[in-house]
Amino acid sequence: ILNVEQSPQSLHVQEGDSTNFTCSFPSSNFYALHWYRWETAKSPEALFVMTLNGDEKKKGRISATLNTKEGYSYLYIKGSQPEDSATYLCAFKGGFSGGYNKLIFGAGTRLAVHP
């Protein structure tokens, strides 16, 4: 059974703090690692799709790194703002049949940024 783990489960930070979360996934049969940002009652929003070992991606204050050999990805938020409060989901895509495969999700990290 493929398992994707995220830590921490939840995080409370002050506005302006920088923070990071971890996603660990199977290191074999890797195809891609997806990060989503999910606010309650809204659609999960795609942040990054990462495919290559050593990949680093950035969108504004949010960045992510990928290590496929050891099976982990980090998501960083620099200078957290209250609007960053959301659940951050990572999802593993295995290489069994290509890029349109199912996603296997972690449980998410719930971030709360306090003013």
Add this chain to the structure above:
Amino acid sequence: EPEVTQTPSHQVTQMGQEVILRCVPISNHLYFYWYRQILGQKVEFLVSFYNNEISEKSEIFDDQFSVERPDGSNFTLKIRSTKLEDSAMYFCASAKGYEQYFGPGTRLTVT
């Protein structure tokens, strides 16, 4: 910006009843998915659909479940005889490339 939409946002049904959850994927997307999240658990894959047929399904997706793309725009998930354990948030997603775009979900409550 195009988005995936789902209706209804919340559906309450009695055990044993049939429900149909509706999704309108992004118009030029070719791959369609249903996922669900039972409260307190991970988002889990149900089924993927391409070229008018199921391409993969999970163990959860038994004979009580079916999917259809009846008119080239809607993508539906039918549960024939709902059980209490079907209560969950159901998400539709669509893809053209490798990115999957999700709708806001339908919360299904079975009483």
